[in-house]
Amino acid sequence: MEKIIILGTGPAGLTAAIYLARANMKPIVIEGDQPGGQLTLTTEVENFPGFVEGVMGPELMDNMRKQAERFGAEFKRGWVTSADLSKRPFTLQVDGLGKVQTESLILSTGASAKLLQIPGEKENIGRGVSTCATCDGFFFRGKKVIIVGGGDSAMEEANFLTKFANEVVIVHRRNELRASKIMQDRARENKKISWQLDKTPTEVLSGDKGVTGLKVKNNATGEQEVIETNGIFVAIGHKPNTGFLDGQINTDKTGYIVVTPGTTETNIPGVFACGDVQDKKYRQAITAAGTGCMAALDTERYLEGSAVQDWSKTL
The missing domain is CATH 3.50.50.60 (FAD/NAD(P)-binding domain)
Known part of the structure; x- marks a missing residue:
């Protein structure tokens, strides 16, 4: 007892x-x-x-x-x-x-x-892959980062990261976002945010100094593409x-x-x-x-x- x-x-x-x-x-x-x-x-x-x-x-x-x-x-x-x-x-x-x-x-x-469960993801947590923008955003000052997700939290983190990063790319596997309209509007109005919709992440790419890119599949064409980046923030819940x-x-x-x-x-x-x-x-x-x-x-x-x-x- x-x-x-x-x-x-x-x-x-x-x-x-x-x-x-x-x-x-x-x-x-x-x-x-x-x-x-x-x-x-x-x-x-x-x-x-x-x-x-x-x-x-x-x-x-x-x-x-x-x-x-x-x-x-x-x-x-x-x-x-x-x-x-x-x-x-x-x-x-x-x-x-x-x-x-x-x-x-x-x-x-x-x-x-929740993680994407793709090659290169777990190995690079702390080396460019993060699940917390407010924790790690500061380390990407002046760099390019990716947010993976389509919900309110992804939109919120994307806007937050624009305080530090020069460019924030939102990657989502569907054409439509799950985020509320007000959160989508805020993100779309932010000039530092760009979009890669209908793209499914397939692999995190990295080098000696950490993350270098995210490989994605274009769901419309089936082709593999690489989005260069210094950091990947997973915001899928x-x-x-x-x-x-x-x-x-x-x-x-x-x-x-x-x-x-x-x-x-x-x-x-x-x-x-x-x-x-x-x-x-x-x-x-x-x-x-x-x-x-x-x-x-x-x-x-x-x-x-x-x-x-x-x-x-x-x-």
């Missing part, structure tokens, strides 16, 4: 671990197959406060982990396959650990960016990592966990959610860390109140 289990080791989960460990709550942190979350795929982080010259993503996450361990947080490697949240203690089935029970649970499992919960937690229509506004409380008392698994709007390391702090404080108060309630029943 554990008092607190945290699922996930991104900025949200590690911040929660730091706060709870400092409060002597002895949190157990279960890390999956990508310890450190999406920041481990990022080369340099320049927008996390406190690092004047920037910091490498893996280094930032490693430091946060060491800070949590310093205060007594315990880390265990495993993959949660199922959860029973119908009663306390909550029960988790974890590959590598077996059955684990806990009085409270913090969900910080994040959201995974994110998928929150909540499959193992099997519908026990309230989510919105896209799968993001719904929390009580101003808190990290879910519909199940004792279960809290923080980071990208409940945030589809900002998706930044600093906002994730902020909600991790909130989850730690919410959990601590919940357990203190629960202990008082249990104690009163024995009178």
